[in-house]
Amino acid sequence: MKKVYRTTIAKDGTTGAKRIGVNWLSISEIYHAMVTMRWPKFFLMLLIPFFLLTFFFTLLNAITGFEHFHGLTSTQSIGKFWEIFLFNAQTLTTVGGAGITPVGFTNNVILTIESMFAMLGAAVITGLLYVRFSRPSSGIIYSEKALISPYRGGKALMFRIANKKKNEVVELHTALFTIINDLATNKRDAKILKVERDYLPFLAHSFTVVHPLTEESPLFNFDWSDNDKTQYEIGVWFNAIDRVTGQNVFSGHTYFMHDIIHGAKFTSCMEVDENGLFLIHLDKVGNYEMI
Structure with missing residues (x-):
């Protein structure tokens, strides 16, 4: 039986809680969903109401009678229906009437x-597309696993990040935390984890985030085993500025208990070419070796 992990935040850093009692049909919730959903789903959510409206207006035209339209070329009812359907589709896209005129x-x-629906729809879709294209993204990628590695005579929790975009992110601030779930009592305990460097002037290549497991660490002598009593997550949030747009960008990620590798270290993901230029292999950001 596959084990189910209780997650406070999802793998991509978004909150993993399901909210009960939210009015998902409110304008603000619909807007947020349309702005943040993936592109395939976004286009699907545009196409579904478009075809439903087209079919609805075509039915209205069919009820009034196809004989009240000039320019129809088909002699069969089904052919006339599809001609009117395409007429309505082009009307809703503000293109025009395809040579067909209602009488x-x-x-x-x-x-x-x-036509009013067409104008409003065009304005709404234009606004949504603008917001989606103008939303800044950090371009930060994460190593697939976090490691418990030897560090300065002790141990440290560490993971690696890199910038996959050509432009730099600057003023990078890091917040690392852990959430421990007590499965017996359904209680959660959140603790902040201090990192060796919580600020970077810029992130041009790769960087390893390090949390030393000293006596001051909440994870010192922590039971890392995957058991039925407790489950834990290591979460990280980054706040930075996109150097090109000047906008704030955010990125988050979570490492679950099965994502922690003990007794390993990261291998190099960078090299220098013959011209002295740093080369970073993004596909090797998460590479590690056992010690």
Whole structure:
């Protein structure tokens, strides 16, 4: 049986809690969902109402009668239906009427209402696309595993990050923490973990975040075993500034208990070419070897 881990924050750094009682149909929630969802789902959420509206207006036109449209070329009812369907689809995209003209008061009222939907839809979609394209991203990637490695006569928890974008992120601030879940009592205990360097002027290449496991550390002599009594997560948040846009960027990541490797160290992911230029292999950021 696959073991289920209780997660406070998801693997990508977003909160992993499911909220009960939220009105998901509110304008603010719909807007947030449309801005943050993945591109394939975003386009799907645009196409579904588009085709539903097109089909709805086509049905209205069919009820009023296809004989009230000039420019139809098909002689069959099904052919006329699809011609009107394409007419409505082009109307909703503000392109035009495909050479078809409605005749009569009722059909022109329907077309007027449809045109209003078209204008509002175009404005909303344009705004959503602008927000999605203008949202800054940090471009920070993480090593797949976090390591417990020898460090200055003791041990340290460490993981590696790198900048995958061509532009730099500057003023990088780091917050590292752990959340320990007591499975017996359903209680959670959150503790801040001090890192060796919680500030970087810029991140151009790779960097290893180090939390020394000293006596002051909440993880000193911690039971790292994967057991049925406690589960833990190591979470990290980065706050930085995109050097190109000047906007704040955020990035988060979580290492679960099965992501911690003991007695290992990272191998080099950088080299210098013949011109003295640093080369970073992004596919090797998470590479490590056992000690």
